[in-house]
Amino acid sequence: MIIGIDIGSTTTKAVAVKNDGSMIRVKTKGLDALTSASGVLGKITMENNINIEEISGINITGVGAEKISASIFGIPVRKVVEFTAIGMGGRSLSGQDKIIIANIGTGTVIIEVDNEKISHFGGTGVGGGTIMGLSKKMLQVDNFDSIIELASSGDLKNVDLLIEDIADTDIGYLYKEVTAANFGKISDNASREDLALAILNMVYQVIGMLASFAARSRNLNTVIVTGNGSNNPIGKSILAEFNRMFGIAFEFPEYAEYTTAIGAALDFTG
Ligand SMILES: Nc1ncnc2c1ncn2[C@@H]1O[C@H](COP(=O)(O)OP(=O)(O)OP(=O)(O)O)[C@@H](O)[C@H]1O
Ligand SMILES: [Mg+2]
Incomplete structure (x- = not known):
């Protein structure tokens, strides 16, 4: 074994x-x-x-x-090189050979898998650690259940500048409820619930956009989401918007938080 x-x-x-x-x-x-x-x-x-x-x-x-x-x-x-492990794990869990993976851990890594070829596409320092750090300071909360519970009754209108604030109608594919500037309209009355939602929204929008660019550049229309950040119901619904706006579908395989460990276990090449 x-x-x-x-x-x-x-x-x-x-x-x-x-x-x-x-x-x-x-x-x-x-x-x-x-x-x-x-x-x-x-x-x-x-x-x-x-x-x-x-x-x-x-x-x-x-x-x-x-x-x-x-x-x-x-x-x-x-x-095992971590990028290889993420790629092998993502390929195995998704059952697909040509994919873009957004691994949302403490930070976020984007990996491209093209059959046997696995490459580091890029990434961002915005990830689970960002949600945790901002929530500690802004909400005095340091566990994900509380962050998600707060965010579930938050209202983005009290924190983000939305398209509807700057335009009378949708702008192309940007619906009027979409964020134009994260935290761009923060109100003195913004509640902890509103802030929790705005933090999650900013992090998942950055990751969603980056992964969508990566997928588009390879003519793909799905992104496999892995890491502990894949277990976030609000994050999932924010990423689902990218399907509506850009036709990029984010998929969340079962056991995705174990992707890197699974990929390491599957690597017999060394
Ligand atoms: N439900 C959740 N939604 C979003 N982020 C979460 C959730 N639960 C935990 N996290 C965050 O995910 C991060 C841990 O994820 P994971 O275990 O995938 O990362 P890691 O492998 O330790 O880090 P890295 O891969 O960046 O070295 C922590 O920052 C944690 O705060
Ligand atoms: Mg990791």
Whole structure:
């Protein structure tokens, strides 16, 4: 059995691929790289009654991977380039060979997969970490359930400058409810709910636009969304607007937060 471990900037994920192809997944909060890797390995083996002897190799990726030595508990360790892992994981979870992936983690990475060729298209520092950082300061909230709950009753009109504020009608494909400037009309009366929605809206619009440009430049009309940022109901509905405006469909595969770990586990090329 191969274990894929993704030591991300915020969370560490592990996936065990059993001989019959089935998978087990576990997640932990990231500590230092070594504690995260050994902790997640302990968790996945103990919770699932896996014997260490059953593990033939550990494939490690993510920002913390370089801190891990050549073996853990005597099991050989192989490093997988994170972009390759995201590409392989996204290809496997989506079942498609030619895709653009927006991996929304602490930051956001855009990966292009063209069959066997996986390349780093680009990215942005705007991601889950941005939502968390702004929410801490502006809303005094530091967990996603609260951010989403607040945002679900927020009104963007109290924070964003909308197309309807500057034009009498839709402008081309820009509907009048679309943002013209994020935070561009912030009112003294904006509530925490309004601000929570505006933070999510800004982050997912930036990511949505960037990924749409990437997809369009390759004549594709879908983007596969991965990373923990794919698990956000409000983010999903903001990204759904890109289908209405640009004909780009954002897809959210099951287990997408494990994409990078899955891709690492699937990489036998090293
Ligand atoms: N429901 C959610 N919606 C959006 N972001 C979320 C959600 N839950 C957690 N996050 C944020 O996602 C980030 C962690 O995501 P993930 O585990 O995919 O990243 P990572 O692998 O640790 O980071 P990176 O890949 O950037 O090194 C954190 O910033 C966290 O605040
Ligand atoms: Mg990651």
